[in-house]
Amino acid sequence: LLGxxxxxxxxxxxxxxxxxxxxxxxxxxxxxxxHKTGTxxxxxxxxxxxxxxxxxxxxxxxGDLQYHSGSEWSSYTTNEKEKPFLIVFPxxxxxxxxxxxxxxxxxxxxxxxxxxxxLEGHFSATRGGICIDFRRMDKILKLHKDDLDVIVQPAxxxxxxxxxxxxxxxxxxxxxxxxxQIGGMVGTGCSxxxxxxxxxxxxxxxxxxxxxxxxxxxxxxxxxxxxSAGYDLTRLFIGSEGTLGLVTEATLKVTVKPKFESVAVAxxxxxxxxxxxxxxxxxEGMPLAAIEVLDDVQMRCxxxxxxxxxxxxxxxxxxxxxxxTPSGVKEQIGQVQxxxxxxxxxxxxxxKNEEEAQELWSARKEALWSVxxxxxxxxxxxWTTDVAVPISRLPDIIEQTKEDMAKSGLLxxxxxxxxxxxxxxxxxxxxxxxxTAEDVVHRMVRRAVEMEGTVTGEHGVGLIKxxxxxxxxxxxxxxxxxxxxxxxxxxxxxxxDKIVRVEKPKAGxxxxx
Numbered sequence: 001l002l003g004x005x006x007x008x009x010x011x012x013x014x015x016x017x018x019x020x021x022x023x024x025x026x027x028x029x030x031x032x033x034x035h036k037t038g039t040x041x042x043x044x045x046x047x048x049x050x051x052x053x054x055x056x057x058x059x060x061x062x063g064d065l066q067y068h069s070g071s072e073w074s075s076y077t078t079n080e081k082e083k084p085f086l087i088v089f090p091x092x093x094x095x096x097x098x099x100x101x102x103x104x105x106x107x108x109x110x111x112x113x114x115x116x117x118x119l120e121g122h123f124s125a126t127r128g129g130i131c132i133d134f135r136r137m138d139k140i141l142k143l144h145k146d147d148l149d150v151i152v153q154p155a156x157x158x159x160x161x162x163x164x165x166x167x168x169x170x171x172x173x174x175x176x177x178x179x180x181q182i183g184g185m186v187g188t189g190c191s192x193x194x195x196x197x198x199x200x201x202x203x204x205x206x207x208x209x210x211x212x213x214x215x216x217x218x219x220x221x222x223x224x225x226x227x228s229a230g231y232d233l234t235r236l237f238i239g240s241e242g243t244l245g246l247v248t249e250a251t252l253k254v255t256v257k258p259k260f261e262s263v264a265v266a267x268x269x270x271x272x273x274x275x276x277x278x279x280x281x282x283x284e285g286m287p288l289a290a291i292e293v294l295d296d297v298q299m300r301c302x303x304x305x306x307x308x309x310x311x312x313x314x315x316x317x318x319x320x321x322x323x324x325t326p327s328g329v330k331e332q333i334g335q336v337q338x339x340x341x342x343x344x345x346x347x348x349x350x351x352k353n354e355e356e357a358q359e360l361w362s363a364r365k366e367a368l369w370s371v372x373x374x375x376x377x378x379x380x381x382x383w384t385t386d387v388a389v390p391i392s393r394l395p396d397i398i399e400q401t402k403e404d405m406a407k408s409g410l411l412x413x414x415x416x417x418x419x420x421x422x423x424x425x426x427x428x429x430x431x432x433x434x435x436t437a438e439d440v441v442h443r444m445v446r447r448a449v450e451m452e453g454t455v456t457g458e459h460g461v462g463l464i465k466x467x468x469x470x471x472x473x474x475x476x477x478x479x480x481x482x483x484x485x486x487x488x489x490x491x492x493x494x495x496x497d498k499i500v501r502v503e504k505p506k507a508g509x510x511x512x513x
Contacts, residue, residue, distance in 0.1 A: 022483075023480065023483065024476055024479035024480045024482070024483050025479050025480075025482040025483040025486055026475070026479045026482075027479075027482065027501055027503075027504060028504070030482070030502060030503060030504075031503075032502075032503040033109075033127070033491070033492035033493075033496055033502055033503065034107065034491075035107050035108060035109050035127055035128075035129065035491075035492075035493065035496075036106060036107040036108065037085070037108065037109070037127065037128045037129060041106055041107075041108065042085040042086070042108065042129075042130075044106070045086075045102055045103065045106050045108055045130065046058065046060070046085075046086055048102045048106075049086070049088050049099055049102060049130070052090075052095055052098045052099060052102075053088060053089065053090055053091070053095055053099070057088065057089040057090070057091075057136070058086055058087070058088050058089070059086065059087045059088075059089075060085070060086045060087075064087050065083045065084055065085075065086075065087065066083060067116075068083070068084060068087055068111075068113055068116075068123065068125070068131045068133065069082060069083040069084070069123075069124060069125055070082075070121070070123075070124050071116060071117075072372075072381070072382065073117075073119060073368065073372065073382050073384060074118070074119055074120070074121055074124075075119055075120055075121065075383045075384060075385055075441075075464050076120060076121025076124055076462065076463050076464055077381070078121070078124045081128070082124050082125050082126050082128075083125050083128070084111060084125040084128060084129055084130050084131040085128055085129060085130060086130050086131070087113075087130070087131045087133050088130060088131070088132055088133070089133050089134075089135055089136050090132060090134070090136065090137065091136045091137060092137070092248075093209055093211065093217055093248040093249065096132065096211045096246055096248050097211050097215045097216075097217050098215065099130075099132060100132075100211050100212075100213065100214070100215040100246065101214065101215030103129070103130060103493055104213060104214045104215060104491065104493060107491060107493070108129045108130060108493065109125070109127040109128065109129030109130075109492075109493045109494075109496050110129055110130055110131075110132060110246075110493050110494055110495070111123050111124075111125045111129065111130075111131045111132070111242070111495055112131075112132050112134070112183065112187070112242040112246050112494075112495065113131050113132065113133045113134065114133075114134050114135075114154050114155050114181040114182070114183035114184045114187075115155075115157065115179050115180045115181035115183075115184045116179075116184075117176070117177050117178075117179045117180045117181075117184065118184055118187075118188055118459070118460065118462065119384050119385070119459050119460075119462075120385075120456070120459055120460055120461060120462030120463065120464040120465055121462040121463035121464055121498075122184075122187065122188065122241055122242070122460060122462040122463075122495075122498060123242075123495075124463060126463070126496060126497045127496045127497070129493070132246065134153070134154045134155040134181075134183055134248075135155050136155070137153035137154055137155050137248065138153055138155035138156050138157075138181075139152070139153050139156065140152050140156060140161065140164060141153065141249065143164075143165075143168070144223070145168055145170070147223065148170070148253060148254050148255060148256075149206055149223055149251055149252060149253055149254060150165070150172070150251070150252050150254055151249060151250070151251050151252075152182055152249070152250055152252060153182070153248070153249060153250075154181065154182050154183025154184075154186075154247050154248060154249075154250070155181050155182075155183060156181060156182050157179065157180065157181050157182075158172060158174065158175065158176070158180055158181070158182065158185065159178065161182070165254055165257075166257060169256060169257050170254045170255065170256060170257055171254065171255065171256075171257040172204065172252060172253075172254050172255075173194040173197075173198035173199075173204060173255065174190060174191055174192055174194065174195075174198070174200065174201050174204055175192035175193055175194050176190040176191065176192045176458070177192075177368065178365065182247075182250050182252070183247050183250075185201050186201060186205060186208065186237065186238050186247050186250055187238075187239070187240065187241045187242050187247070187460070188201075188239065188241060188458070188459065188460035189201050189202055189238050189239030189458070189460065190458050190459075190460075191417065191422075191457075191458045192417070192458070193290045193292055193321070193364065193417055194289060194290055195290075195417050195419070195420050195422070195458070196288065196289070196290055196291055196417065196419030196420050197287065197288065197289045197290065197323070197419075198255075198289075200458065201238060201239075202235055202238050202239070203253075204252055204253045205234055205235075205238055205250055205251070205252055205253070206221070206223055206224075206225070206234070206251040206252065206253055207219060207220050207221045207222060207223060207234055207250070207251040208220045208233075208234055208237050208238075208247050208249070208250050208251070209247070209248050209249035209250075210233075210237055210244075210245035210246065210247055210248070211245060211246045211248055212244075212245050212488065212489075213244075213245070213488060213489040213490070213491065213493055213494050217248075218233070218245075220233040220234040220237065221233070221234055223251055225253070236484075239460065240499070241460055241461065241462065241495060241498045241499055242494060242495040242498070243485055243489065243494050243495045243496075243498050243499055243500075244484070244485065244488040244489060244494065245488065245494065246494070258289070258323035258324065259324075259325065260323065260324060260325060260326050260329055261289070261321065261322065261323045261329075261354075261357060262321075262322045262329050262333065262350060262351050262357050263319065263320065263321055263322070263350070263351045263356075263357040263360040263361050264319075264320045264322070264333055264336060264337070264348065264349065264350035264351070264360070265317060265318070265319055265320075265347075265348075265349050265350075265360050265363075266317065266318045266320070266336075266337075266340045266345045266347065266348045266349075267313040267315040267316065267317045267318075267345070267346045267347045268315060268316045268317070268318070268340075268343065268344060268345055268346060269315070269316075269344055269346060270316060270399075271293070271295050271296075271316040271398050271399060271402045271414065272395050272398065272399040273316070273343050273344050273345075274293055274316040274317070274318050274343075274398075275293070275394045275395035275398045275399070275418065276343050276395050277318060277339060277340050277343040277345070278291055278293065278318065278391075278394060278418045278419065279391055279392065279394060279395060280339045280342070280343060281320075281336060281339055281419075282391050282419060283391075284335070284339065286332060286335060286336065287324075287332070288320055288321065288322060288332065288336070288419065289321040289322060289323040290319070290320070290321035290417070290419060291318065291319070291320055291321075291417070291418055291419035292318065292319040292321075292364050292415070292416065292417060292418065292419075293316065293317070293318055293319075293398075293414070293415065293416050293418045293423065294316070294317050294319070294363065294364065294367060294413075294414070294415050295316050295317075295402060295413060295414040295415070296314050296315050296316055297411070297412065297413040297414070298367055298370070298371070298413035298414060298415050298426070299312045299313065299314045299315065299316075299317055299363070300314045301367075301370040301371050301373070301374055301411075301413055302363050302366055302367070302370045304370070304373075304374070305366065305369070305370035305373045305374075307362075307366045307369065307370055307373075308359070308362045308363050308366060309359055309362070310359060312363060313346070313347055315346060317363075318340075318418075319360070319361065319363070319364050320333075320336055321361065333350050337350075364415075367413070367415045367426065368382070368384060368426060371411070371413050371426045371428060372428075374411055374428055375428060376430070379430045379431060380428055380429065380430050381428075381429055381430065381431075381434075382426065382427070382428055383425075383426070383427040383429065383437050383441065384424060384425070384426050384427075384459075385424065385425055385441050385444070385445075385456075385459065385464070386416070386422060386423065386424040386425075386456055386457050386458060386459045387422075387423070387444060387445055387447075387448035387453055387454065387455060387456065387457060388420065388421045388422040388423075388448065388453050388454050388456075388457030388458075389421045389448050389451045389452070389453030389454075390421060390451070390452060390453065391420070391421045393421075393451040393452070393453065394418060394421050394423075396451065397423075397444075397447050397448060397451055397453070398414065398418075398423060400447060401414065401423075401425065401443075401444050401447065402414060404440055404443055404444070405425065405427070405440060408436050408437075408439075408440050409433075409436070410427050410428060410429055410433060410436060410437060410440065411427070411428040412425060412426065412427045412428070412440065413425070413426045414426075417457075417458075420457075421453070421457070422457035422458060424459075425440070425441065425444060427440060427441070438511070442511055445465070445468050446471075446513065449468070449471050449472050454472060455468040455469065455471075455472050461498065461499045462498055462499075463497060463498060466497075466498070466499055466500060466501060467501075467505075467510045467511065469481075469499075469500070471513055478500055481499065481500050482500045482501075482502070485499075485500060485502070
């Protein structure tokens with residue numbers, strides 16, 4: 001009788017029970033995920049996976065495991081136990097499907113990996129298991145020039161994609177940090193400096209090929225520019241951070257590369273003056289390509305890093321990007337200069353040729369790396385985070401956050417895509433200063449929520465921001481997300497613990513609001 005009882009308990013653990021007959025899934029109603037990550041099961045999975053991709057495309061080297069567990073620019077500090085057992089490098093959707101079926105049958109958790117540039121602990125292997133690195137799936141499969149779309153694989157970098165598209169006078173607008181790849185860009189729903197004019201990743205994906213948690217392969221739609229056929233699964237997977245399925249192909253919209261482009265840089269007495277100028281420009285409905293802000297600390301870091309070819313005013317600075325015809329751009333520059341003067345601008349420089357435009361814009365792309373260059377020793381960490389608010393509240397939150405960062409005593413810089421109300425904080429801290437950094441970020445997030453904004457404009461939720469979602473969206477909305485997770489991934493093997501909690505937190509684990 002005891003043996004029969006234990007066997008039934010075992011079956012109950014490995015087989016998901018009947019889901020609750022409710023539309024949402026509160027955390028209190030969940031059971032902790034059950035995974036089989038013992039050595040014998042993982043070694044057996046290694047053998048199965050080697051049969052699929054070959055021994056040369058599977059790694060258990062300690063250096064590879066550490067590399068795929070986290071990064072020095074992530075806000076989440078990975079502990080020693082949070083690393084995969086193996087890394088596998090598939091070459092096709094078929095490979096990925098077979099690998100996922102092995103993991104599904106053996107109850108082994110999976111983490112997807114493409115560029116590794118994400119910032120909120122997105123690819124930390126919190127449950128161990130295996131990591132699927134898409135580096136061998138990095139190709140442009142088909143460009144439909146006449147239809148303005150392109151089919152690509154997940155490990156294709158957006159920078160290389162644009163180099164190739166430029167040969168046909170085209171470009172793909174989303175431009176996150178250097179090194180980002182399409183799979184991760186889909187996963188986080190990223191954007192970048194071009195978001196003010198062109199929108200985010202969600203606006204530039206037509207269709208996805210996705211491997212589901214049991215290995216089933218789906219394609220979310222075909223290639224038309226619009227469709228009202230069924231649920232919009234494409235957008236459901238964008239921003240899902242690999243928790244609902246693994247993207248193996250993406251059909252992306254592209255557009256015609258602007259014929260002419262220029263840049264202007266304006267410095268202001270205070271960061272509030274700069275933010276108010278942004279609100280004024282946006283309020284006038286000016287069709288700029290991008291509006292970026294870097295505060296005085298950030299400008300000083302860029303100067304001290306010596307990573308650009310010029311010396312910058314160490315003042316809050318706006319970077320404007322203009323596109324269109326030469327006469328149209330000239331008119332836009334004049335209008336922006338006039339608006340900047342009304343907000344107390346101190347200097348206003350604009351590029352007179354393409355070389356100067358690249359020089360002026362170079363400072364924006366050096367922001368994170370110039371702060372990282374200020375690390376005092378190897379014990380220093382960098383925390384990069386973002387929020388977004390309605391544009392009318394941008395001056396308030398930027399000013400308040402700037403004051404808070406200054407009081408903290410940390411080296412803390414501010415940078416952002418302020419044309420759409422999104423800005424970032426970059427904090428440098430050591431282990432003794434971690435709580436101070438956590439408190440600064442916490443207050444920044446709380447301000448954004450209280451101003452009817454969001455806890456993340458483009459970085460994604462990952463592990464760091466998941467407990468803030470309830471405050472932004474409400475418990476029932478987060479419970480609906482958890483229900484979706486359960487429906488798509490009943491064994492909770494896909495990037496477990498990201499976006500929504502799947503088991504109750506330990507005492508003291510969730511920071512008081």
